[in-house]
Amino acid sequence: MxxxxxxxxxxxxxxxxxxLQVLNDRVLELEEDPTDLEILNxxxxxxxxxxxxxxxxxxxxxxxLTHKLENIFDLLKSQTIKADKKTIALIFDCLDTLSDIEADLQSGIDDERDVSALLDRLNHAAEGTTAEEEKEEVMPAEQWNTELQSIEMADMEVIQAAAAEGYQVFSLAVKxxxxxxxxxxxxFLVMSKLEQHGDILYSEPHAEILENEDFGSVFKLLLLTKDNMETIEAAAKDNSEIEDVLIKMVTAEALCETEETTAKPEETSSIGKEEAREPIKDQGKAAKKKSSSKPMAGNHSIRVDIQKLDDFLNAVSELLIHRTRLEDLTKQHEIFEMREPLEQVARITTELQDLVLKIRLQPVSTVMTSFPRMVRDLGKELGKTFRLVIEGEDTELDRTVVSELGEPLIHLLRNSADHGIEPAERRKELGKDPEGLIQVTAYQEGNRVVLMVKDDGKGIDPQTIKESAEHKGIATEGLNEKELQQLIFHPGFSTAKEVTNISGRGVGMDVVKQKISSLGGTIEIISEVDKGSIFKINLPLTLSIIDSLLVKVETETFAIPLDIIEKVVEVQAGDIVETYGRSLYVREDEPVPVIWLKNELDLSQQEQSIQHLVLVQLGEYRYALSVNELVKQQEIVIKKLGKELKDVNKYLGATVLGNGEIVLILDVTAIANESVGEQHVQTI
Amino acid sequence: MKLKGEEKMSKKVLIVDDAAFMRMKLKDILEKNGYSVVAEAENGADAIEKYKAEQPDIVTMDITMPEMDGVEALKGIKAVDAGAKVVMCSAMGQQSMVMDAIRAGALDFIVKPFDSSRVIQALDKVTQ
Structure with a gap:
């Protein structure tokens, strides 16, 4: 090439x-139903x-590799071989290798992987059947002339009769x-063209040999026609990939001189007549099953480079910033004439913003496609039986969020398979279905999306967590059962007695929590011993433009995402009580832990009295953030912090206000984790 | 090459293939050689619609496609326009489908992986 x-x-x-995804998915289905022809097709x-x-x-x-694999699928389709365990395993091995090759190629390594072992296995699997590669027969030397090796009496009679009716016969050799x-x-193509001019009486080699491609590059034929030699020669030459054509007029007498043989009559023009293959017939059926196959992009969609979308979003974000700035200026200078056009601009920018956010939405199924295969492999590896049910995979999220979700979700799935689902015997003892169930569910809830990984396994025992936590020096005093369970997200915490190959890869639940939190989301666990566990992830629809509350802590302005804020209260004397080294806001039904932002954010201690508490809800937990001043509510554009600041984990990013001021956006989840964690440690 | 391209007065081509990759590749080959790709379709049904809408001078038709395969689409197009010029794109091992297509009126076929000069040779033959 x-x-x-x-x-x-x-x-x-x-x-x-x-x-590769389609193959993985469908082969999984094939494993369940080895004879389904639609799947095979x-x-x-x-x-x-x-x-x-x-x-x-x-x-x-x-x-x-794909060629051999296709061969196997063909044999499966014709039911020459069976889709038994061994074959399926082989197919999966091939698919894995193909994925590896693809990964190699992606990272710039040429595809020099040795696939010979797999090819051997594929050949072996196809053995006993006529593999199409194996038919290199010795072909008779081809002569480049118009002399025909054998001709029949019947043909000669036709030739004689035809000549009498004004037909001519040409002998053609085509290379x-x-x-x-x-x-x-x-x-076949050349013959079809020639048949528009007359009838093919005879071919050499025989039709069957031509059909099986058991010839070199020359074939010869006799054509009965009323057209002249030039026309026929042109018709034969007027085909692509034809090197040369020889033509000669023949008469019955001339033909008689060549030796007579006993070849059986052949109807040359019937090449391939019996071969109308099944796939065509099956198309109708396949079309009906459309809904279950991969969604094809409709006719009205186009493919766009992701980078262009990102640039588009950035441009809209810039526009938003400057609009806010214009609005500020108009207000400051009281330019009334500007108001109306500015309102129009505001309306249009809002529309644009909605549009670009919608364009960037991607279904969560994008990261879930590998799950069925992974869960199957996990089952085999762990010797457990469980099935995976995915629901709501059409739920959409910003593509940045979706692309980051794969890793944490896989971690949770592995965790459920490894630590959640019990061995079949134990499940029987408990009166559970011996087959475990792992569910991944996604749905939209207002401006946020909820993702759940649920298993019906052994659940998380708060007492085990408590012991383990104390053993590791994490304080557990005053924590109820639910709070104890959340400790599995504490850095360095792992309940696995031994590290297994599956989920004990040195990354714990804290990493999952960190990841979710960096996406502006929360994760919590709801678990009951012997009933199962639910990991509930709550994510914002988009990471780019959010509503926020601007607040002042000491002299600095910060933004808090509005969707986690429950309410804002003014602080009165006696509202905050100190207990066990924790500060609690006690004017609610249940005391709410107070997070002193100026401490958490390491701001100078000027001892300005705090005026307000911002009550936030993170999953099931509430916190009160102490602030000095409320500035205003504003739509902001999140700009991620650069790689240089990757260790700064208390902020979701930064934003630019209308007046050009740069404001940091608080990552309340991260701050709450750290704050509560510290207080626990302090109380030991 | 350029002169030849001008002679052809930019024949209009409809490319039919379910793989965007193949469409891109083919489009490139064709446009470098003076053809003008007026439409692309990713399945047989789409191909028939696009044929009606664009009236291309020539169609390159993949055989294996979901929903409606190339041979059926060829028949569909022939039903709309008996004079339609369709060149089949086939992979190795699809002889019988190609023969079906020829029987149904396909004028030529090209075999994947595509060799640029072969593709052009085939299309030039068909459109001359």
Whole structure:
């Protein structure tokens, strides 16, 4: 392949990923129902497309592997071989290797992976059947002339009769380009063209041999026609990939001189007549099942580079900042004429903003596609039986959030499979279904999206947590059972007695919590011993533009995301009580822990008296943030902090106000974690 | 090459393939050689609609596609316009489908992986 393919790489990877996903999904289904022809057809199509793409890109290992794999699928379709455990396992191994090759290619490593072992296994699986590669027969040397090897009496009679009616007979030799592919179809094409001018009486080699492509590059035929030699020669030459054509007029007498043989009558023009293959018939059925296959982009959609969307969002964000600035100025200078046009600008920017946010939404299914396969593998690895149910995978979130969700969700799934679901015997003892159930559910709730990973396993015992926590030096005094369970998110906490290959990879639940928190979300656990656990993640729809409350702590202005704020209260004497080293706001039904922002944010202690508490709700927990002053409510654009500030974890990002002032946005979850954690440690 | 392109007066092509990657690749080859790709379709049904709308001079038709395969789409297009010029795009191992297509009126076929000169040769033949 001499063409430069590098510019197609992106699309290639994108589509390869889709096809590998389809293959993984459908093979999983096939494992359940090994004879479903619809599934097999879809599998076959994907493998086939993949092969074509890999070959076009010149990725040999990938092309070879998909080619053999396609072969296997073909054999499965024709029920020549069975989709037994061994075959399925082999197919999955191939798919894994294909994914590995794809990953290699993505990171710029050429596909030099050794796939010979897999190819051997694939050959072995196809053994006993006629593998199409294995038919390199010795072909008779081809002679480049119009002399025919054998001709029948019947043909000669036809020729004689035809001549009497004004027909002529030409003998043609056609040479196909050596490198031409699918020569049999090429022959068929040439013959079809010639048949528009007359009848083909005879072909050499025989139709069957031509059909099976058991010939070199030359084939010869006799054509009965009323057209002249030039027309016929042109008709034969007027095909692509034909190197040369020889033509000669023949008479019955001349033919008689060649030796007579006993070849059976052949109806040359019937090549492939019996071959109307099944896939065509099955299309109708496949089309009906459309809903369950991968969603195809509709006719009215286009593909857009993610970078362009990001740029678009940035531009809209800038617009928003300057609009706010204009509004501020108009107010300051009391320019009434500006008001009306500014309102229009405001309306349009809001529309634009809605639009760009909607455009960026992506269904959470994007990160969930690998889950069924992963859960299956986990089951095999752990020797447990459980099934995965995914619900609400159409729920949409900003693409930045979606792309970051995969890792924490996988961690939770592994955790459920490893620590949650009990072995089948234990489940039977408890009177549970021996097959465990892991559910991933997503749904939208107002401006936020809830994701739940739920299992019906052994749950989390608060007492075990308590012991473990105390052992690790984490204070547990005064914590109720629910609060004890939340301790699994405490840094460095792990209840697994031994580190397993599955979930004990040195990353704990605290990492999951950190990740979710960096996405502006919260995570909590609801668990009951022997009943199961639910990890509930609550995320904002978008990370880019949010409503916020601007507050002053000491002399600095900060933004707090509005959607977590429950209410704001003015502080009166006696509202805050100190107990166990914790400050509690006691004017609510239940005391709310107070977080002293000026301490948490390391601001100078000028001892300005705090005026207000901002009550926030994080999952099931409430906190009161102490602030000196409320500034105003405002829509802000979140700008992420750069990599240089990656250790600064108390802020979701920063924003620019209308007057150009830069304001930090508080990551209340992170602050609350740290604050509460510290107070616990202090009380030991 | 350029001169040849001008002679063709930019023949209008409809590319049909379910893989965007293949469409891109083919489009590139064609446009470099003076063809003008007026529409792309990703399945057979879409192809028939686009054919009606764009009236292209030539169609490149993939065989294996979801919803409606290339041979069915070819028949559909032929039903709309008996003179439609359709070149099939096939991968190895699809002989019988290609033959079905030829029987249904496909004028030529090209085999994946595409070789630019072969593709152009085939299209030039068909449109001359």
């Amino acid at each position: 001499t063409d430069d393919n590098s510019k197609y790489l992106e699309v290639f990877f994108e589509e390869t990923a889709v096809h 879809e599998i076959f199509r994907s493998a086939h497309t993949l092969k074509g793409m890999a070959a076009t890109m010149g990725f040999d290992a990938m092309a070879k 196909i380009e050596d490198s031409s592919m699918m020569k049999n179809a090429r022959v």
